[in-house]
Amino acid sequence: MNDVAPQDSSDEGGTVLSTTDSGPIPAAATDEVVRICQELLRIDSTNTGDNDTSVGERAAAEYGAAQLAEVGIDSFLTESAPGRASLLARIPGADASRPPLLVHGHLDVVPADPSEWRVHPFSGEVRDGYVWGRGAVDMKDFDAMVLALVRQWRRTGWVPPRDIVLAFFADEEAGSTYGAHHVIEHHASWFEGVTEAIGEVGGYSVSVSDDLRLYLIQTAEKGLNWMRLTARGAPGHGSMVHDDNAVAALCRAVARISAHEFPVELTPTVRRFLDEVSDAYGVPLDPEKPEQVIATLGPMARAIGATVRNTANPTMLSAGYKTNVVPGEAHATVDGRALPGHEDRFLAEIQRLAGAGVEIAYEQHQPALETDFNGPLVDAMAESLRHYDAGARPVPYMMFGGTDGKALSRLGIRHFGFAPLKLPADLDFTGLFHGVDERVPVDALRFGVRVLERFFAHC
Numbered sequence: 353m354n355d356v357a358p359q360d361s362s363d364e365g366g367t368v369l370s371t372t373d374s375g376p377i378p379a380a381a382t383d384e385v386v387r388i389c390q391e392l393l394r395i396d397s398t399n400t401g402d403n404d405t406s407v408g409e410r411a412a413a414e415y416g417a418a419q420l421a422e423v424g425i426d427s428f429l430t431e432s433a434p435g436r437a438s439l440l441a442r443i444p445g446a447d448a449s450r451p452p453l454l455v456h457g458h459l460d461v462v463p464a465d466p467s468e469w470r471v472h473p474f475s476g477e478v479r480d481g482y483v484w485g486r487g488a489v490d491m492k493d494f495d496a497m498v499l500a501l502v503r504q505w506r507r508t509g510w511v512p513p514r515d516i517v518l519a520f521f522a523d524e525e526a527g528s529t530y531g532a533h534h535v536i537e538h539h540a541s542w543f544e545g546v547t548e549a550i551g552e553v554g555g556y557s558v559s560v561s562d563d564l565r566l567y568l569i570q571t572a573e574k575g576l577n578w579m580r581l582t583a584r585g586a587p588g589h590g591s592m593v594h595d596d597n598a599v600a601a602l603c604r605a606v607a608r609i610s611a612h613e614f615p616v617e618l619t620p621t622v623r624r625f626l627d628e629v630s631d632a633y634g635v636p637l638d639p640e641k642p643e644q645v646i647a648t649l650g651p652m653a654r655a656i657g658a659t660v661r662n663t664a665n666p667t668m669l670s671a672g673y674k675t676n677v678v679p680g681e682a683h684a685t686v687d688g689r690a691l692p693g694h695e696d697r698f699l700a701e702i703q704r705l706a707g708a709g710v711e712i713a714y715e716q717h718q719p720a721l722e723t724d725f726n727g728p729l730v731d732a733m734a735e736s737l738r739h740y741d742a743g744a745r746p747v748p749y750m751m752f753g754g755t756d757g758k759a760l761s762r763l764g765i766r767h768f769g770f771a772p773l774k775l776p777a778d779l780d781f782t783g784l785f786h787g788v789d790e791r792v793p794v795d796a797l798r799f800g801v802r803v804l805e806r807f808f809a810h811c
Contacts, residue, residue: 381504381805382798386483388419389496389797390476393485399460401526408435409522409531412459412492416520419499423506427518428542432534436522440535440542443502445514452515453729453811454549454765456756457495458524458531461487468788482791490785491552493792494771495520497800501808512808517546524756527576527716532759543763548729553751553785554769555733555803558652559777560632563743569733570769572621572750573757574659575695575720577688579702581605582711587680594678599671602682605706606666609686612705614662616640619692621722621750622659628747651780659750662698664688685715689752692720718758722750723766729811733770736807740799741774753785772803 395415398407410431416439417427427441438459445452464473464486471477473486485492498518505512519542523531536543554570583605585598594600618626618639626645630637633648642660646653664686671682690698703712725748737744757767773796775781784790 381500382801384503385496385500385797385801386478386794388499389483389488389493389792390478390485391415392492392496393476393483393487394474396474397460397487398463399523399525400463403433403436403530406436406460406526408437409459410435410437413437413439413520413522416459416495416499419503423503425502425506428539430535430539432522432530436530438522438531438535439518439520440539441502441518442542443505443512443516443518445512445516447514450514451545451547452517454517454519454543454546454760455498456519456521456532456549456551456760457491457498458521458552458756459492459495460522460525460531461490461492462525462786464788464790470789473790478794481795482793483797484789484791486790488784488790488792489781490790491771493773493797493800494552497771497797497804500801501804504805513811516808517542521756527578527718528756528759532756533762536759536762540763543760543765546763546765548766548768549757549760550729550768550770551757552755552769552771553753554749555737555772555800556781557741557744557773557775558649559775560745564632564745565741565743565774566628566632567737567741567744567746567772568625568749569725569730569746570751570755570767571725571748572619572659572692572722573720573754573769574663574689574691574750574752575698576716576718576754576758577690577695577699577702577714578716579686579688580713580715581684581686581706582713583682583709584680584711585678585682588678590676590678597678598680598682599678601707601709602669602671602684605710606669606684606686608705608707609664609702610666612664612701614664614698614701616642616660617662617691617694618642618660619722619750621692621725621748624725625656625747625749628745632745652782655752655782656749658689658752659691662688662690662694662701664698664702689754690720691750692722695720718754719761721757721761721767723768729768732807732810733768735810736803737772739806740803752782770807772800772807773797774799
C-alpha cells in the first residue's frame, strides 16, 4: 500500500517522491542499519550556518527517499532554499483514531577538518567495531535506525499500533530556520494530531557497574540564545588617546560575561537525574553543591555540569580594518544557554554584564523545554530498554544543547530524546558530539534497532 502525502494549503513547492519496484530483499534491519549509516555518513551534508557555504542536505534527503521508495513508501521532499531539503513520510498504523507519533531526525552535520581525524570524516569506515564519520552520533545513526526499521516493517507487512510520521529535517545545527521551523510554517498538515515525538539526544547508556547502566532519556533542554554584541565608539587615528574605544568597550563586556559564574539552579528534571545518580553511585547529593555527584559520571561530568546553571560563552570577535585606525564599531557573538524557567533573569544578567553601552541582538532566541518523565510513551521506552538490557535503569535528563524539539514545541508537541545506544563503559560519548573522530559502535546501532522495534510495538 502506498502512502499519500497530506494535502497542503501552502503554495510553496515540494516534490512528491513516488514508490518504485522494490529490489532484492535486503538483510534484516539489525544488519542493514550499518550499511545505511555508512552510506549516510558518506554524504557530505555540512551546515556552516551560512547558505552560501553550507553543502546542503538535499543529497541526504534524496537518499532517504530512495530507501523508503525501494520498499514502497512514498515521501515528500521540500526545500526552504536551494539544497536545504527536509523529508517527510507517514506510515499508517492499526488504529487511526490514536494520535500519530512523530519520529524525527536531522540530516545536516557540523563541519569537520579531515586533517584532524584518524579516518576521513565522510568515509563511513567501519574500524575497530565502530562506524566512523561526521554525524555518526549527531545524528545519522538514529536516521539509519529508523530507515532500517521502517524498511523491515514494509517488507514483512508489520503495522505499527498507530500512525508514525517520519521527519528528517535540514538545518538543526544552525537553529532549524531552514529545517524544522520552515516545515512547520509551510507544511503543518503533516503534524496534524501529533502530541508526542522522539528524536535526539537520549536513550544512551552510562555504565555504573557491570550489571547497572543508567539510560539517559531526554525530557528537557536548555534555551538557545545566540547573541551578537555591538559596541560603538569614536573612530580615529590609532596614535591618539581614545577614551571612547569600541574595541576596548567590547573586550571589557566579553571579559565580564566570560568570567561570570551563574549560580546553581536545579530544575525538576536535573534534580531527579542527580537523585538517581546519587542513589546509583552511593554518593550523597548536596543540592547547593552538586559537583561531587556530577563527578561520578567521569567524562560526561562536563556535559551534565552545564545543566545545573545557565551558561554564556563568547565565541567570535570582529572589529577594525587597519592597525592604525580605531574602528567605530566592534562585534562579538555569545552562545548563551538558559535553563527552563530562568530565561528572563538570564537575559537580564547578560545585559547587566555587557554594560549599558553595548547593544545585544539575537541571532537565535528559542525557548528552553521541560516535560514530565511519565506517561505511556515513557513506560514503553523504559520497558524496551529493560527487555534488551537487564541492567538498564532509565532516568530523565536535561540536554546541554538544543534540538528540533524547540521548533516542534510551537505545535504543542511533547519531545523526548530517545535514540537508544548501549555503549562501552570507557567511551566518552558526549565528547564525540561535534568532536573529532566521531563514531558509533556497530553493536550499539544493532542494539538501538532492537530496542526501537520493541518500543514501536508498544507505543
